[in-house]
Amino acid sequence: MQKLIFILIFCFIGFGFIILPEKKYKQKDLPIDVRVQDLLSRMTLEEKVAQIRMFHSGLGVGLNEKDSLVLSDDVKGRLNFGIAGIKSPGDSYSPERAAKLNNQLQAYVIKNNRLGIPAFFVTESYSGVDARGCTQFGRPISLSSSWNIDLVKRIYNAMGHEARLRGLHLTHSPEADIARDPRFGRMSETFGEDTHLVTEMIVSSVTGLQGDSKGLNSTHIGAVTKHFAGYAQVSGGKNFASVEISPRTFIDEILPPFKAAVQRANTLGIMASHGDINGVASHANHELLTKILRNDWGFKGYVVSDANDIGRLHYFMKVAETPEDAARLALMAGVDVDLYADDAYALLPKMVKTDPSLIKYIDEAVSRVLRTKFTLGLFENPYTDIQKAKEVTRNDAAKKLAYEADEESIILLKNENSILPLDRNKKITIALVGPVLNSDAKSSFETVAGANINFVDDKGFKLTNGDATTPLLTPESETLKGIKQIVDKAKSSDLVVLFVGDDKYTSKEAYFSGGLGDRDNIDPVGQQDELLLELKKLGKPVIVVLKHRRTLSINTIEQHADAILDCWELSEFGDLAVAKTLFGDVCPSGKLPVTVPRNIGQMPIHYSQKEINFKKGYLFSESTPLFPFGYGLSYTSFEYSNLQLSDTVASTKSTINVSVNVKNTGSRTGKEVVQLYIKDIAGSVVRPMKELKGFRKIELKAGESQKVTFAVTPDMLEFTGLDMQVKVEPGQFQVQIGGSSDNVLIGSFEIRK
CATH class of the missing domain: 2.60.40.10 (Immunoglobulins)
Structure with a gap:
């Protein structure tokens, strides 16, 4: 009998087929859908649920002093059945060490789940890849000020390549949100107020990150466009607040950048929004996540929750009576991956026992995650080249690109009596001063200016105490002392370059627990206006370099400064670009991606409001903006x-x-x-x-x-x-x-x- 069975098997093989089940999911030449279905058919319920969950590497992923992988017991337990992905592994390491970590981490993941399913590793990219040793570019709002879509694509192409070299595969970026309320602390993460400008920037950034989609399986990463949708329209400019927006405005103005990300740029992922639309929580919105996104637009990628937001359907938004109800709502709405939570999709194995109908939705979510992994080439190419990570990351071409973007992003808002550009042939002393002056700015200016120009510098004071959770403003007594110190230093100069605006703590994301980042007004914090007025008393020209993350009402600056360079937040080479612009080596060409109000009471101020909003002004004040959308001067005409x-x-x-x-x-x-x-x-x-x-x-x-x-x-x-x-x-x-x-x-x- 054994001999007969052997002969039959031999015959089947000889005729080109075999009755034993094949692992089609490991055959790279088969269509992705075939591989997905084959792998899905082999998975247990626990393995499926593991593929729709993600945790943060901060739970215990790292290297020891010998660069060997170290995992906490918590992390090991989470990897027993595999995992969809892990957030931010190795972000605090150099590119070389991050590559070592991620290769070992991936090998562990593959070895320790029954079917050998790799994980995707995820980062963020607000100013370049959010990891140590990567090129630091300008913030999105700065890049948008360049109005150069080809340049933006090249920048995000560099980001995508640097991320993949570290062993990363996805980024929870870019933001397709429309920012029209500068009270909102995350304004600089967006590309501005206008639907069309944001749309074109999103297409450029997504296609760049993904290497025109051709690089997804080896050289680039997938974009996860966020926050779907309407996130930046939060009431009062406060993170996690409700979104009050008409259906017509939502369709015509808010959705187009996301639609373009899907249909024109082929974004691999979408992140749902913290907020709601007309009372319907985005993470439970079937109309939004399934009908519009998938059925109408044809999106084939996966949807990930924002951090812990599935559980928040129950305990924060209160549209679900129990944690189980929250998990059910999100799953059936179309959220494929649960980011971080242990009180949401982790409950699904038990829930299926009483509600087997959930299996259908679990299978759909798992299929989309697996399709993402096959698209990224993780089954064939799960590891990265450590030597290339060391040699290529932050190379000369990337640094040159960051500087090029700075040159094109700087906006000249004012140039009274054509004081700019400065004449480097005149022997003068220039004071570089102000609370947002970088410690190495003087060296950048000295490199550009030449031997005739002498510089003195003094920061004077800091705007805040630097608390990353909820910063406090520097006490007035210290600020006034710093102002006097600056003025005394500037007395010996012929001209003052004043650096004012925001630091990274005065405009930032407000976290769910404990952290604040939004503001109820947009005047420059502290006594920055007073600093300018004191300097003007010296009778010297004052040129303001404005660095900031949110639109500021700079009435005093506009009135009294002799010239204003609006820089938003530039790259690591920003001071060099500022110096070259001031001395005329660069002709400014940036334009405002937002409308600049005179005060917060003018909001909304965006230029594309309904026409009837422009009928009347306000008592006792100007009704026009301080600077209009699209505005920017030049050294030519x-x-x-x-x-x-x-x-x-x-x-x-x-x-x-x-x-x-x-x-x-x-x-x-x-x-x-x-x-x-x-x-x-x-x-x-x-x-x-x-x-x-x-x-x-x-x-x-x-x-x-x-x-x-x-x-x-x-x-x-x-x-x-x-x-x-x-x-x-x-x-x-x-x-x-x-x-x-x-x-x-x-x-x-x-x-x-």
Whole structure:
């Protein structure tokens, strides 16, 4: 009998098939869906649930002094059945040590689960990869100020490559949120206030991180676009507060960046929002996470919760009566991975015993996680090259890229009497002072300025005590002492460069327990205005370098400074870029990605509000913004002329080409951001004052002209009408092209049925 069985098996093999079950999931040439289903069919319930949970490496993942893996008993227990992923492993290590850690950690994960399923390792990337030794780029709000989508893509491409070299596979970035309330402490993590600008920046950042999706299986990481959706619209600008927003605004203004991330950039993941939409918690919103995201948009990736937010459906948002109800709501809504919680998806094995219908939803979530891992090539390529992590991370090309972005992101807000650029041929002393002055700024300025310029520097005082949880402002007595110290130092100078704005503690994320980061006003904290006024009493020119993470109401600065450079938060090379800009080696070309209010009482202030919001002003104050959206000066000048339309009458399906001549009328080469706005004259619902629909950054030599053409396509004219259907309505439109939202040439066209 044994001989007969052997012969039968031999015959089956000889004819090209065998009756023994194959491990199709290990066959890299098979379609991913086939591999997913094969692996899923082999998994126990406990193994499936492990694939929809994630924990933080802070629970006990590290290396000892011999660079060998050390895991806590807690972590070992969590890996018994495998795991979806682990957050931030090795982030505090050098790239080389992180690669060593992550290779050993991955080997442990694979060896210690029955089916050998690898884990994905996850980071964040607000200013580059959020890990030691990586290139530190400008914050997203700074990068958006460049209005250069190609540059932004190249930056995120570098981030994605550096992350993968460390052995990381995903990042909980970028943020597709629209930031219109500067009270919100996370403003700098976004790309600004405008739907179109944010959309284009999101497409650039996601495609960059993912290496145009071609790099996902080896050289780059997956983007997890967040927070879906409406997160930055929180009431009162307070993190975790409710989101009050109309369905029409939600569709037309909030969703487009996310839709573009899915359909144009192929984002691998989506993170759900802390908040709610019209009372429906985002983590329990089937309409949002399944109907819109998956059914309507065709999203094939996975959805991860924000930290602990599934459990919070019960104990914070109180839309679930029990922790089990919270887990059920999130799972059925379409949340695939539970980030951090031990009181949510961890409960599913017991819940299935009484409610077997949950298996269907668990299988769907697990399938999406496994598909992500196959897409990332983790079954074939689970490890990274330690030597390359050491040699390539933060290389010269990446550092040069960070500096290039700084040059293009700096915004010249004011330049009274053309005081800038400074003349390095004059023998003068310059005082570098102020509470956000970096300790090494002087050396950067000395490198740029040359032998004729002498520098003195003095920080004077700090804005806060540096408490990362809930910072306290420096006591007034210490601040006043620091102001006197600065003024005394500046007396010996011929000109003052004053560094003011925010430190990283005055504008930050407010954490769920204990930490604050939002503010109830946006005036510069402490006595920074008083510092400027005291310096002005010296009778010397004062140039303000503004470093900040949220929009500030800089009325005193705008009124009294001789020049203002708005830098937001630049890269690690920011001071060098500032120095080169001040001395004219760089011609500023940044433009505001937000509208700057005079005070918090003007909110909302974004330029694209409904037109009726602009009818009346306020008693006893200016109603206009301090600086409009899209604004930014240059050391040269640009003239717009000859606005032309290919057609003045078109159908709802037609494209109209609009062109304008832009001429550099100054004496030096400069870059200009040409901005296209559309105004719908009348609609079935109240329409915005205008909306950005296109932009292009061009470089012109002195005296050079260029014809810039935009295609006005039907999708630019669409909005959600009275019947809640997205459409192009016939009627009159304006096309506006210029260098900012309030400085444009205007043309008209009509759309007919």
